[in-house]
Amino acid sequence: MKIILSRKGFDSGSGGCPSPIFPDGRLQSLPIPDNDSQIEYGQISLNKSDAMGDIVEQLTRGKYSAQSTAHLDPDLEEDALPRKPGWNPVLGQAGAAQGHLRNNAVEAGDLFLFFGLFRPVIKNRNHWVFDKTQSARHVIWGWLQIGNIIQVTENTSYEQPWLAYHPHLASLSDPNNHLYVATKDLTFEGKATGSSGAGVITHTSELITLTEKNSPKPSIWTLPDWFFPSKERLAMTYHRKLDRWSKRNGKTRLQSTARGQEFILDADQYPEALNWVKEIVQS
Numbered sequence: 001m002k003i004i005l006s007r008k009g010f011d012s013g014s015g016g017c018p019s020p021i022f023p024d025g026r027l028q029s030l031p032i033p034d035n036d037s038q039i040e041y042g043q044i045s046l047n048k049s050d051a052m053g054d055i056v057e058q059l060t061r062g063k064y065s066a067q068s069t070a071h072l073d074p075d076l077e078e079d080a081l082p083r084k085p086g087w088n089p090v091l092g093q094a095g096a097a098q099g100h101l102r103n104n105a106v107e108a109g110d111l112f113l114f115f116g117l118f119r120p121v122i123k124n125r126n127h128w129v130f131d132k133t134q135s136a137r138h139v140i141w142g143w144l145q146i147g148n149i150i151q152v153t154e155n156t157s158y159e160q161p162w163l164a165y166h167p168h169l170a171s172l173s174d175p176n177n178h179l180y181v182a183t184k185d186l187t188f189e190g191k192a193t194g195s196s197g198a199g200v201i202t203h204t205s206e207l208i209t210l211t212e213k214n215s216p217k218p219s220i221w222t223l224p225d226w227f228f229p230s231k232e233r234l235a236m237t238y239h240r241k242l243d244r245w246s247k248r249n250g251k252t253r254l255q256s257t258a259r260g261q262e263f264i265l266d267a268d269q270y271p272e273a274l275n276w277v278k279e280i281v282q283s
Contacts, residue, residue, distance in 0.1 A: 001188070002110040003273055004101070005236065005263040006091075008074060009116030009141070017059050018119040018136045020128065025203040029116050029141045030056060033064055034071035036170040042066030044080050058128045059121070071167045074114060076142050076182075076198050084162040089182040089198035091144055092152075092168030097261045098176040104237060104264045108149065109187075111277065112180070114142040115210060117218055137211035138218045138256070143281055144198040147183035151175075186281060188274050195281045207283050212253065219256045226272040227252040236265040 010019045014032040021027055028046065041064065042053030053066025072080065074091040091112060093101060118141075120134040150156065150163075154172055156179075157164040168177055183197030201208055212222040228245060229235035235245065238260040246253045256263075267273045 001267040001274075002104065002106055003265045003267050003277060004106065004110065004112045005140075005265070006074075006112045006114050007116065007261045008114045011117040015060065016063060017130070018117040019141075020055060020059060020121040020130075021118050021139075021204050022121060023123075025205075027118060027139065027141050027201060027204055028052075028055065029114070029118075029200070030059075031070040031072045034069055034167055037069040037071055037167045038165065038170070039070050039072050039081070039167070040067055041070050044070065044072065046080075055128060059130070073167055074112070074142065074144055074198075075166065076144065076200050081165070084164070086160075086162040088147070088162075089144055090163065090166065091180040092166060092178070093180065093262075094168065094171075094174045094177040098178050100237070100260070100262050100264075102176075106146070106264065108146050109183075111143060111145045111186075113140050113277065113280065114144070115140045118204070135216060136218050137209055137215075138221065139204060140201065140208040140210065140280055142198070142200040143186075143277070144180065145183045145186050146180050147197065148181050150179040150181065152177040152179060188278075193278055193281070195278075199281070201280070201283060203283075205283055208280055210256075219258060221254040221256050222248075223252040223254055224272070224276060225250055225252055226270060227254070233269040234266065236263045238263050 009029040010017060015030060019028060019030045041056045044052045046052050057065045076089045115138050117136050118139045119136040120131040121128045122131045152168055157169055168179060186193045186195040186197050210221045211218045212220045228247060238257050244255045265273060
């Protein structure tokens with residue numbers, strides 16, 4: 001089984017700022033802007049939160065608004081939009097990212113852990129602003145276990161009508177364009193875990209925070225001790241140079257790369273990863 005740490009959501013390059021961590025600890029990953037999408041930020045429903053259109057407009061200082069269109073991908077929450085029958089949580093991949101997944105034989109049963117750049121926010125004059133006393137950090141915010149993989153073609157919206165809305169159906173020119181549909185239940189080694197095959201993590205915690213505590217750089221990560229690679233256990237992809245890795249205070253420290261979206265870890269070589277994922281999903 002492979003675990004893919006998948007970078008998704010707003011950051012300095014896409015969207016122009018981090019996603020918010022609200023004062024009560026709630027996380028809200030903001031989908032990146034997409035001019036080809038038909039989904040407006042103002043159409044996306046949120047649970048127990050301000051409207052996404054308002055959040056985006058306030059945090060981007062008006063660069064994007066409720067009428068701006070969003071690349072809602074991965075799409076993990078059923079109540080985020082009105083749905084057609086047959087909807088399932090789904091992730092689109094194309095271009096170099098999909099090529100990397102294909103070259104590493106990612107398949108049904110493998111699991112994506114989505115992480116992104118987040119920063120605490122506070123209310124100022126009834127508007128959300130970033131807390132200047134808090135730094136941005138990488139946080140795991142969702143997951144999807146692969147049930148099946150669909151190559152996007154001109155027939156996909158007819159064969160799978162529930163997918164017609166998805167941003168990856170807006171462009172049919174990339175033969176690398178694929179959709180990863182979630183399993184109903186999360187299973188490891190044929191055994192049900194009691195969790196759904198896809199979902200979001202609602203509140204921040206130390207467990208899901210990748211960035212080292214008090215680090216000014218989000219790219220400095222603190223991981224469990226067992227994450228440390230060796231000759232027998234290959235480091236996750238994009239991080240094969242051992243000088244990126246070190247040990248400190250019983251933890252593994254990693255200088256993560258800004259390059260690449262999909263970092264693949266072979267859980268057959270790192271069996272401890274399965275319990276780690278279970279803890280994250282159930283947090």
